[in-house]
Amino acid sequence: MKYRIVHVTRYDYGEVTEKCYNQACLLPRADAGQRCHEAELQLNPRPVDYAERVDFFGNRVSYFAIDEPHTEMVVRAVSCVEVGRSENVLPSSAATWEEVRDELRCSRDPEVLAARQFVFSSGLVRGAPALECYAAHSFLPGRPLVEALLDLLSRMAADFTFDPGVTDITTPLLEVLGHRRGVCQDFAHLAIGFLRSHGLAARYVSGYLETLPPPGVEKLRGADASHAWVSTFLPGQGWLDLDPTNNLVPRDQHVTLAWGRDYSDVAPLKGVLFGAVRNHRLEVTVDVERV
């Protein structure tokens, strides 16, 4: 499946900003199941300084600075991505979750070592007994990992309600676990917390999900959104993506942008600005279009 993705972020400062420094994580990376044919950032105002690099996790990161008075900044990321994941989902591995955990702990295989950094706590996903407690009902002794994962996903689908108005980036994870409401990034963080609490590797995947309108209805522009899900490591099989928000294993409707330990490693756009701006408004539109 081939997609053209247009992701527009518009900041309206309301006041004049003299200068700003930004970092964007908006250019899709390549991965086992997808290829990025082209990708670029279109910036307005034009930056005085722009540089791209590959970050610690292999994501494509852009640094740019704007050095002219402006009241609005528009970041338009346009990319063309080919996804072909449908063949290799759901591994047939019968390994129990304990075996996977122990291999992560002890193996010196470079691939396993690389995965192991995703076992540790990170800024937005700190270990806590409550996380271990919830997950333990899925990670029963001796249970094959894949089975435990699918069980965890369906329990989460039953227990948690998608509700966009309740949380933001700063909402603590345990609070979400308490009121059981949130959006995809909360559920991704929770799933990460559940997996790590049992010594498994879990990373946060930022990306897009193609939405299809009901039959007969024309698709609206900007109706899509950025999305987030998780990925966990199975030694010998590689990474397995899981979408806890939609209780499914991503196939070719999920487009990966970047991954890291949690949201803060892959925030699509962050920045520091200089000026007397008090309340600035943010507007994001995403179009994922089949081509």
Add this chain to the structure above:
Amino acid sequence: MEKEIASTSCPYLPEAGVHDELCDVDGGLRPKWRHLIQTIAPSGGDELGRRRRRAQRLLYEDGACYSVHGDPAGLNRPWEIDPVPLLIAAEEWGWLEAAVQQRARVLDYLLADLYGPRELLQEGIVPLDLVYGDRAFLRPCDGIRLPGPHALVLYAADVARGADGSFRVLGDRAQAPAGVGYALENRSVMSRILPAVSRQAHVHPLNEFFRTLDATLQALAPTRDEPARVVLLTPGPHNEAYFEHAYLASYLGYSLVRGSDLTVQDGRVWLRSLGGLEPVHVILRRTADYFCDPLELRQDSMLGTPGLVEAARRGNVSIVNPLGAGLLENPGLLPFLPEITRHFLGEALQLPSAPTWWCGRPDDLEYVLAHLGELVIQAAAGGPPERPVEGGLLTRLERERLEAQIRFRPHAFVAQEPTGSYSVPVVAGARLEPRRAVSRLFAVAEGETFAVLPGALTRFAPRRGDRVAAQQLGGISKDTWVLVPETARVEDSRVELTQPPGSIDPLRLLPSRATEDLFWFGRYQERAEQGVRLLRTALRSLGESEDSVVQRIRRETLLQSLTHLTGTYPGFLRPQGEHRPGEPDFLAEPADELRALLFDEQRDGSVAFNLRKFLDSANDIRDLLSADAWRLLNDADADLVALRTATSEPEDAAPRLGALLKTLQAVTGNVLETMIRGPGWSFLEIGRRVERGLALTSLLRSTLAFHRDPAVEELLAEDVLSTVEMLVSYRRRFRAGVELSSVLDMLLLDESNPRALSYQLDRIQKACRHLPAPSDSRQRLRQEERLILGASTELRLADTTSLASAPSRGDVREELDGLLERTRERLASAANAILHDYFTHVAESQQLVPTGTEGDA
């Protein structure tokens, strides 16, 4: 031997099982001390105590302090020093120096590996937990390398001796090792209190180390095309070691800057100076790495410079120690250091760590849980506990809780044997007593290896038997002397630092923030002084025994003038009869309000408030003031405390205010005589002159602009003259009684009188000419110059006879009042224009609101 080391009958008794530096296990004096003890002990009596007090006095005069967060003693706690140095014998030093060098080299390789190929992780020599599980591992800084062979440039080790006398390291300091400036200051004090002894004892001087430091930093400049500019980055005056930052910056000749003084443009770092943007090549960093860039590191940091990581990544600036170096301080690495040393150097580690267990290893975990009561528990990954916890001091409940935490996340905990300190002789009363101590040794990269400071910062516990917390500085310290063999001669020369070739415009050395600080320094200094002067006059009038209508009007006028001058409205201007119940009539009962004007630090305009602001602004520019200026500033602080403690009734304060005034004037004199006449000086001068002009217009308007009974007017005119210290000059010049037009002539128009209004305006005009032209200004005169010229012209055209004449109606001399009011307004506007022209270019930074993923069901 007791006779030798103690001048009283009490013997020197080291704790059992603790290595003592002075005595060996049999109680005999160690040979290295013989010379020093012979020199200082026989002087008898309280000689040691005297030396200690003298040392303390010198530190106080140098303004040396170390402040501890949340310290009830206030922000600036004096740095304390013991007058007996710790001695390291030449042969001990030879071994120790090589061992510290080796350890620094190992950590240097380790840092390069952890932010580079990470071989040690792949080979299983260092557990991943200690790197990927540690918040101090800064992923954005991965792959950034300094030019040259080193990753680690500065290193410090906290060392002590085990019971067997062998040296061991309690912790490695690599984030931004602090203390080397205090070590230098300690040496400077010691060479003044024991000059002869330090010469005879053949002590290794310290200055060579700083020369090396400077040369190393200069060589790290990424470019050879222009002279290397090194700056010292400080978190600012609220940091506990700010004294040291300022001290080192002025010693090394570097600009002392904060994150907001720097800006990143074109991927390069620039200093915002009044002369424009100046390139910065090397940053000696005293701000913790994660605070240095709010874009890529801690987003809530107010201490950083956005884009700094990117500039370092592009190799356009060298940051020392590099961002991310804090990772080396993880105590969990200590058990692995012998293996790491073998890996890199193929040698055994010479300087071992204190026995340390990392709970991430099953065997270690088991040991730690079994011996929790004998160990000190610390965080391995920047999590809890925030400070090391002594297992033996925990209650059962606390201990169980800690055990549970360790079991839940074993890799996050480290335990260490608490035996890590030795005892050193310190002066207690009139004799020597042993105290537990820890010494911090410093190293700086030099060539392919490291140079070690031949000395140390040794800190000891205040009480016998207490341990020293190694993590934070503070406590009491002592100088550490490395003895040179008798045969060798060491020349102690002044440090001649290699200045970059070519002279640099002073405008370009100062952050513009510092010039603004100078402007406020001048303003608060004058404001404090003027407040004290008028208070003194008002208090004198209260002491007047004669109770007549004339005296009452005089007194009330002065009190109200005080409210005007200090801006502490409504104060004495509250209309009669409008007092809320229970509130005194301040004019009749002025004591409470006067006390507030003297001592209430929260009251904007009080003497205490102005003095606090003055001292704060002085602290902001600490590196620009001389040591003598600091002694005087400390005196001003002490004067105020003395005034407060000695004053029960405000009237008593009048004679004592003189001491404070004298100190403030001494500061003025010192600054006048020592500060280079550059742009910084011009701002200070303008600040002071504006404030003096404002005070004078306020004083005259609130006293002599009123037409009153001639007897009252004469008294008030005398009060005004004496407030501005002109009474004697007036009498000498005019001889006759006080006459208003002559007073006005003297205080308004006389350009030769340094207290006159015209003199202030003249000085401001002159100083304005030395200010740099703002880049966007093409006008011949800037706004502040136009305002001052206007004020000056109107004043020159004024006729004092007419100003002094009685009003035809009403009781206000309208012409005089109007002139003073217009002058006051112009002065205030000129000050604002200067602030606007020069200092508003740095807006507050803030974070963009994050773009959360809205999600999709």
